[in-house]
Every structure is written in C-alpha cells, then in structure tokens.
Amino acid sequence: MVQVITHAARRRRTRQPADRSLRAVRVSAAVLASVYLLSLAAHGLGDDGVLAALAVGGKWLFIVGLTGLLVLRAVTVPEDRAVWLLFAAAVGSYTVGSLGYALTNGGPAPIIRPIWADLAFIAFHPLAAAALFRLLRSRMRRLTSSMWLDAVVTGLTAAAFASAFAIGAYLHTALRNALLVAVYPIADLLLLVFIAGALAVIGRGAGAAWWWLTAGTALFVVTDTVYAYQVAHGTYVIGGLLDVGWGLAFVCYGMAACQAPRPRTSVPLPGVRALVVPGLCAIGALVLLLRGYLEDGDPLAGGLAFTAVVAALARTALTFREVRALADSQHQARTDELTGLPNRRQVFETFRAADARMAAGGTAAVLVMDLDRFKEINDSLGHGVGDALLREVGPRLAGHLRSGDLLARLGGDEFVVLAADMDEDGALALAERLCATLARSFRLAGMALSVEASVGIAIGPRHSRHAEELLQMADLAMYAAKAGRSCAVVYDEERHGSGRYRLEAVAQLRRAITEGELVLHHQPKLSLQTGRVDGVEALVRWQHPERGLLFPDAFIELAESAGLMGPLTRRVLDAALAQRRAWADRGRELTVAVNVSPSNLVDEGFPDEVAGLLARHGVPATALVLEVTESLLMADRERAVRVLSALRETGVGISIDDYGTGYSSLAYLASLPVTELKLDRTFVSAMNDSDRSASIVTSTLQLAHALGLVFVAEGAEDRATVDALAALGCDVVQGYHLSRPLPAEQLERWLQARTATPVA
Ligand code: C2E
Ligand code: CA
Ligand code: CA
Numbered sequence: 001m002v003q004v005i006t007h008a009a010r011r012r013r014t015r016q017p018a019d020r021s022l023r024a025v026r027v028s029a030a031v032l033a034s035v036y037l038l039s040l041a042a043h044g045l046g047d048d049g050v051l052a053a054l055a056v057g058g059k060w061l062f063i064v065g066l067t068g069l070l071v072l073r074a075v076t077v078p079e080d081r082a083v084w085l086l087f088a089a090a091v092g093s094y095t096v097g098s099l100g101y102a103l104t105n106g107g108p109a110p111i112i113r114p115i116w117a118d119l120a121f122i123a124f125h126p127l128a129a130a131a132l133f134r135l136l137r138s139r140m141r142r143l144t145s146s147m148w149l150d151a152v153v154t155g156l157t158a159a160a161f162a163s164a165f166a167i168g169a170y171l172h173t174a175l176r177n178a179l180l181v182a183v184y185p186i187a188d189l190l191l192l193v194f195i196a197g198a199l200a201v202i203g204r205g206a207g208a209a210w211w212w213l214t215a216g217t218a219l220f221v222v223t224d225t226v227y228a229y230q231v232a233h234g235t236y237v238i239g240g241l242l243d244v245g246w247g248l249a250f251v252c253y254g255m256a257a258c259q260a261p262r263p264r265t266s267v268p269l270p271g272v273r274a275l276v277v278p279g280l281c282a283i284g285a286l287v288l289l290l291r292g293y294l295e296d297g298d299p300l301a302g303g304l305a306f307t308a309v310v311a312a313l314a315r316t317a318l319t320f321r322e323v324r325a326l327a328d329s330q331h332q333a334r335t336d337e338l339t340g341l342p343n344r345r346q347v348f349e350t351f352r353a354a355d356a357r358m359a360a361g362g363t364a365a366v367l368v369m370d371l372d373r374f375k376e377i378n379d380s381l382g383h384g385v386g387d388a389l390l391r392e393v394g395p396r397l398a399g400h401l402r403s404g405d406l407l408a409r410l411g412g413d414e415f416v417v418l419a420a421d422m423d424e425d426g427a428l429a430l431a432e433r434l435c436a437t438l439a440r441s442f443r444l445a446g447m448a449l450s451v452e453a454s455v456g457i458a459i460g461p462r463h464s465r466h467a468e469e470l471l472q473m474a475d476l477a478m479y480a481a482k483a484g485r486s487c488a489v490v491y492d493e494e495r496h497g498s499g500r501y502r503l504e505a506v507a508q509l510r511r512a513i514t515e516g517e518l519v520l521h522h523q524p525k526l527s528l529q530t531g532r533v534d535g536v537e538a539l540v541r542w543q544h545p546e547r548g549l550l551f552p553d554a555f556i557e558l559a560e561s562a563g564l565m566g567p568l569t570r571r572v573l574d575a576a577l578a579q580r581r582a583w584a585d586r587g588r589e590l591t592v593a594v595n596v597s598p599s600n601l602v603d604e605g606f607p608d609e610v611a612g613l614l615a616r617h618g619v620p621a622t623a624l625v626l627e628v629t630e631s632l633l634m635a636d637r638e639r640a641v642r643v644l645s646a647l648r649e650t651g652v653g654i655s656i657d658d659y660g661t662g663y664s665s666l667a668y669l670a671s672l673p674v675t676e677l678k679l680d681r682t683f684v685s686a687m688n689d690s691d692r693s694a695s696i697v698t699s700t701l702q703l704a705h706a707l708g709l710v711f712v713a714e715g716a717e718d719r720a721t722v723d724a725l726a727a728l729g730c731d732v733v734q735g736y737h738l739s740r741p742l743p744a745e746q747l748e749r750w751l752q753a754r755t756a757t758p759v760a
Pocket of ligand 3: 657658678680681714
C-alpha cells in the first residue's frame, strides 16, 4: 500500500509543473474561443455598423491572439517547445496572409490570385508540416526508412486525391487563379495524411493534442476544398458561412496547444522496404490521373487510377501499423520488460559476434553481477521497492561502461556485462567501479538503500573461446565471490571448476557429512556481568583429506545449493550436543550456540529433530541456542515463524545473528520468538574508530534491552573494544581478543588457563 501511494504521489509530482504552466495557456484559449464565438454571434445578428465592427474586430483579435497563445505554450512548457514555436510561426504567417488579403481587397468579390499574401498563406503548410514532424519525432525515438517512404507515398496519394477532386473539377473552367487556389486543399490533404500516418505509428495513447490537430486539419481540408470549388464557380462570398470553417479549424489548433505533453513511446527498429511497390503504383496512378484530367481523357483510366490510389493509401496505412507491430515485438523480444535493458535473448545474439571477434584474435570479458541479499529487500520492503531498485541499477552501471559494452539483465537480480578488448586487470577494475557505484545509496520510497554486489569474471579466449561458456564460468566465479563476501572474483578452473568439478565437490561433501570429516571449533562467549565464559559458538570446519582444514566459506554455499544443509546441520547439532554432554559430564555447564540455515527453518520437521537430538544426548533445551540470520527470517516469514515458535516452545534459545546487515526492523524481529540479538562484527570491530558504528552499537544495545533481549557483540578484536562494550552495559562478548574458535580439547585448556588467571 505504501508503495502504491508513493507511486501515485510521484506521478502527481511530475505532472504538476506542466499542468500549472498549462493553466495560463488554457485560460487564454478559453478567452480567445469566447472572443471568436462572440464575433460570430455579432456577425450573425446583423449588418449594422457596431455589430459589423465587433464581428471583424473579434475575428482579428482571435487570429492574432492565437499566434500569441501558441508562443505562450512554447514559452511556458519546456516540452515540445520547437513544435509550438513552429505552429505559432505557421499561424502567424497565415495571419499575415489574411491581413494582406484584406488590405488588397476590401470588397466582397474574390480577387485574382496570386498576390504577395499567398506567399504568407502557403508558408503555413511547410511550417505546420515541420511542427507536426517535430511532434512525431518527440513521440518516436527513431523513424524508420520505410516510414519515410510511407510519407512520400501518402503525399503522392494525397496529391492524387486532391487532383481528382479539386484540380480536375475546375481546371477546365480556365480560371487563371484556379491552379493556385487548388494548391491549398492539396497541401491540407498532405498535412492530414501525414497526421493519419503518424497516428497509425504512435497508435493508441497518441494524446488529445494529436486528435485536435487532426480535427483542425480535416476542417481545413473541407473548407479549402469547398473554397476552391466556390472560387472556380464564382460563388465564394467573403465573410460567408464558409469562413467559419477556418475559424473553427484554428480553434482546434488552440485546443491542441492546451494539452499536456506526452512521453515518448517505444522504439521502432529499422523496418521493411515493402512500400516500393505501392509507392510506384501511387506514382503511376497519379500520372494517369493527371493525364486523364489534363487531356480530358477517358473516364475509365481515371477510375482505375483512382482505385489504385485508394489501394495504395490503404496499403500505406497498413504498413505503418505493421512496421510498428513488428518493431514492438522485436524490441520486446530483446529487452527486459522491467528495466528496458537487453535481455538474455539479446545477450546470446551478441555472443555470436563476440565469438567471431575472439576467433579473429580479439579478447572479451564477461562479468556476471548479482546483487547481494536482493531477496531480502523484496521480502522486507516489498516488490515495488525491489522493482524500483532494479530499474535504477541499470543506469548506474551503464555510467561506467564504454559505448560498445553490452549491459543486460539475465533475470532476477542478475546482470551481465560483455566487454570487448578487455583483459583481467581491466575487468577487475571495472567490477570494483560497479560495486562502488551500487554502494552509493539509492533513494527509494523515501528511504536510502545501498546494495552490495558480487561479480564473477571470465576472460576470453583465456578461459574459453566461446562467450556462452565464459558466461557459465563467470557465473561460477560470481558464486565464489558471494561466498567469500568479496566484490569480484576471476574464474579459476581449479577452484570454481566446471560442472564436473562441482559434481565431484558435492559428492565429496556428502561423503564428508556421513563419514565424519566435519569437525567443530568452538569460540567462547564471555558474560561481561559475571566475567565468566558461560557459552560457546560451535563453528563447522571440513577436515578435507587432500585440501586440509576448510572454513565454512569454502563449502556452506555449496551445501546450501546442493540441498545438503539438512544433513549438515543435523551432523553439526549432533556433534555440538555430544560435546556439550561431554563437558557437562566433567562439570562444565556451557550453553552451545549452533548456526542454522534458511533451509532448516523452512523444514517443518526441524523442531522435532532438535528435540530428539536433545533427548538423545540428555542435554536440557536451555543449553542450546540456535543462531539465525535476519535474511532467513525475512525469506519465508510465515513458515519460519511457525518453525521458530515450535523450537522456542521446547525451550531452545533463538539468537538473531549478524544483526544490522539486513534490512529488517528491530521491532519486527522482536515480535518473533527470539531471546538474543547478536550485532554483526562489522559494527563492533569498527566502534572505536567510527562514531557511526559506535552510535549503532549504543542504540542497538538500548533497543535490545528495552525489548528484553540478551545483547551479544561479536568480533571484538582488542581490549579497548571489550572495555568499551563493558562500559556500555553489553551482556555477552565474543571475538578474537578472547579467543579464536578452537577444537574442543584446546578450548578446554584455554578455559582452564583462564580460571587460573582470569583476564577479560
Ligand atoms: P558467524 O555465525 O557470524 O560466525 C562467526 C564468524 O566470525 C566465525 O567465522 C568466526 O571465526 C569469526 N570471528 C569470531 N570472532 C571474530 C573476530 O574477532 N574478528 C573477526 N574478523 N572474525 C571473528 P567462521 O567460523 O569462518 O564462520 C563463518 C560463517 O560460517 C559463520 O558466521 C556462519 O554464518 C557460518 N557457519 C559456521 N558454522 C556453521 C554451521 O555449523 N552451520 C551453518 N549453517 N553455518 C555455519
Ligand atoms: Ca553465528
Ligand atoms: Ca555472526
């Protein structure tokens, strides 16, 4: 709901300025329209001096004012400024023409054309066409060559139409001025057909401005055609009913200027040349038409030619639509809907070019980037925020790429960069820049969010000659980067390996779990109130037969992705409780903390398993603490809460691990059945050097106490930190200053030495 409101608010914000500046335009338009209607009314009411003066004055005020209105629109609304200036020039030019016409001839009979004012009249058309063209350009990012051709065809077709209806109709009347008069409807038709074509390209959502322009131009076509006809037959009367047509056409233009600007629409791609044939048809038809009418030839040729022109017109309209549909579908197929970035499909297309370049001796780097803990942002802040973040990531990253580099979204929160002619150093430097740019906070839904990312890098042709393989390798390296919590890792066959290597590693880990290659190291937790070590955290290690002692970052991720987290945790719990029992039997009552993973907490059978293990080892539930990271609590909330509650009911303690690295609020966490809060070591280790970290430690501690939670600080690496924590009232401290995690017997010796000479 929050996001919905924010979106609406944002929309309002962006709309407001245009609306406000349009207000002046709209008020002026209303005034001008009223002036024009009043002048019409005055004209209709009678011929006496005052009314006639009112009618004429109102008309001039209206047409001169309209030019001003269009200038006002251009000045007050920055969008489409050139469009409205061109329209203002067009209408202004028309006004000058009208003035010239009125000055040349005050009488009711039409004058013999051309006169100088015709130059100003006819200038209206190219200026209006230029304005329409700019308006179309502002709506479409690119016009295809076929659209140009379409424009030519439609122009020719329109000319044929005009000649059929206008030129042919009165050429034989031998009026010397008729040809020039006939130019106007032709030019109007050109404008109208251009607008029709533009509407076909823009499609639905063209906006009211286009429709007003269509109405205005259509009125021009009709009025000018009738005018030409009347002039040819000597029936035109100045100030007659026909003149209203021009006035209303201009009112429509004024209305168009009152409409809010619209954003650009999708990008059409270079399109078909399917219009050559209909174009030639149209030209042929036109030649026939002209010949048929000029020589007063047979009506059959004229009729056929006319039909051909109609067909060409229909074809043109259809092609406009087709080009657009084709362009849209091609564009959509290659871009990601959410971010507008190229998608997987386009990536694979680009890979073919990269392969060719590598075959020719070039190099290429593939960088796969995955945002860290994106799921958490989605889960805790909502998909709206998650989506907004993804949309902002693209432009940020793009700012650090060269023009030829490809940036695409592979899906989810995974992005890829394909950079030609880039070596390992270049790729590593780029990855660092990308990580750094994401670390700068994003403003989303009224809060500042920064994200960390992990990048995997593969370099061709060193790692592979095929971009697609490079992508897989970069992906594997990316997982290594994530596990190692580093920004970027370059692929290494030995360490990250191919699928074969991974399968082998999973088989080895499975064996390690069942054959007892997993061992525990224990790190003491010191209670600051009593000065005693009351508990330990059990941390898993893999005693690998060939590779030696491995730390969790080398295999936890693998266990998680291979579905081995259940067996692993069971194994660790079993060993930790067995150890706890052994210590108890020798008179040491320690609580043991065991880390559990997301997959454990979605397993509804987990609480029973824990209870079973406690019973088997004869360990009271209160001697066990399960450490759960925030991310895990956010992932599948409902189920996690059910499992946690069941665990808590057995009496087991629940600790929130790595607190502060996620995005959840403490208030939410406190509503869960938890007993302990473990502030992440990044804050603790920095608290004596950074005021910010120090104040985070202080405020979290106060909040934890207010919520009745035990406050644990992990990562205390020196005496000063332990002292500072003690002074603040911290309950429990853990860190290298006391001891690194140790095998059980070493820990026992450490504990013995400690009780002999207590230090803190
Ligand atoms: P964690 O739960 O935050 O464990 C604490 C880690 O911080 C341990 O690394 C420990 O050696 C290290 N540490 C302790 N004191 C200090 C200090 O003063 N300074 C610094 N820089 N580090 C300190 P370790 O053992 O490599 O474990 C890493 C992570 O692996 C653990 O983070 C935990 O998330 C995971 N993990 C370890 N054992 C298990 C396990 O049995 N099951 C599961 N699911 N995860 C485990
Ligand atoms: Ca832990
Ligand atoms: Ca931790």
